[in-house]
Every structure is written in C-alpha cells, then in structure tokens.
Amino acid sequence: AQSVAQPEDQVNVAEGNPLTVKCTYSVSGNPYLFWYVQYPNRGLQFLLKYITGDNLVKGSYGFEAEFNKSQTSFHLKKPSALVSDSALYFCAVRDPRYSSASKIIFGSGTRLSIRP
C-alpha cells in the first residue's frame, strides 16, 4: 500500500535562510509525487509535482523539490525563505500502476514558520 510521511510537524526558519520540508514515501514502483500549500482558512494550492524525468522539479513561488529514489524522499526546498511562506505544507503520493482506481494519499502536513 502506498503511504507518505512528513517527519516534522513544524519547521522554523529565519527569513532569508534556506528552508527544507521533508517528505518520504512508500510506493511499489515509480511514484507520482506532489506538494501542496495551505494558508489559513484556504484550500490547498498546488506547488509542484514529479512524474518522471529530471529529479529536480521547480514549482510556484520559488519552491523546488528533489526526487531521490534511493532514499524514497521528495523534500521541498527554497533558497531564501520569506515571511509570506509561513503556511501548512502537504506532501502527497499517487501509485500510477492503478490509474483507474488510484487515489492521492496526503501526508499529515508540516507547519512552516518563517520569522522576520
């Protein structure tokens, strides 16, 4: 069965510093991986996804994520954090082998807090 884990409930970073939000997954085969962000009282907003190809995926708002198959990880990164990046971040995985019935599984979320 597919699963995804976000080992950190909260990440605190000073503005201007690089940030990393961690995600690991478990899928038999090659996964489809997603990152979403959720601001207070808002729905989830798509940031980026990995399907195939280049392991480094670039997304919205200057975020990027690196797919590492050997470590089964898909960590979200940004070179220089902004206070406005403070939000709840969700990693998600889908097993592409069962396209007709597969569903996306979300992690429990990581709260990112950027201090001025």
Add this chain to the structure above:
Amino acid sequence: EAGVVQSPRYKIIEKKQPVAFWCNPISGHNTLYWYLQNLGQGPELLIRYENEEAVDDSQLPKDRFSAERLKGVDSTLKIQPAELGDSAVYLCASSSDRRSTDTQYFGPGTRLTVL
C-alpha cells in the same frame, strides 16, 4: 479562470441535524473529489466522481453520508444525521481527467461545526 467554488464556507449545526455542502468544479474538469480534513491532518478522500459516476466511494460512511453529481458538473455532499465527530473541513477538488498525473485543484472548503 475561476477556481473550485464551495458553499457555504462555514456551517454550524446541532447533532442529529442534516447538512449539505455544494461544490462547483473548474469548468471542463470531469473528475471531482470530496475530501475530509480533520484539524492538523492531511485531507482524506471520501468520494471521487468521473463525470456523473462515483468511481471510488470506499471511504464514504454510507450510513449517514451521501453524494451526488447529477449532470456531471456540480456536486452535493450530504450528512444526515450529523454527529459530533463530523466536525471538520470538507474540501472539494477537481481535475481535468482521472489520469494519475493530473493535478487536483482545491476549493476553499466548508468548515463544519457540530454542537
């Protein structure tokens, strides 16, 4: 392009009362999803529609929850009767088709409080 629209944004009801949530997906999106999001957790799929057909409702508690998407566009999720444990955010999402690579776009959600 308009995003996924949900209403109401907030709903407060007493236990045992019925409640309904409405979702209008992005125009042209054939696949529609209803998710449940408890506080501090990730969304969990309740039901997925391909056009009018519910193709995955295995996580929908069918004794009290029902959903419909009669014309393959708008959808309604209903709870009858509501229980205290149903307090959560109900998210609707849509995608252009059911392929695994397709991105899901989420609405703002309906926050339900059951007293």
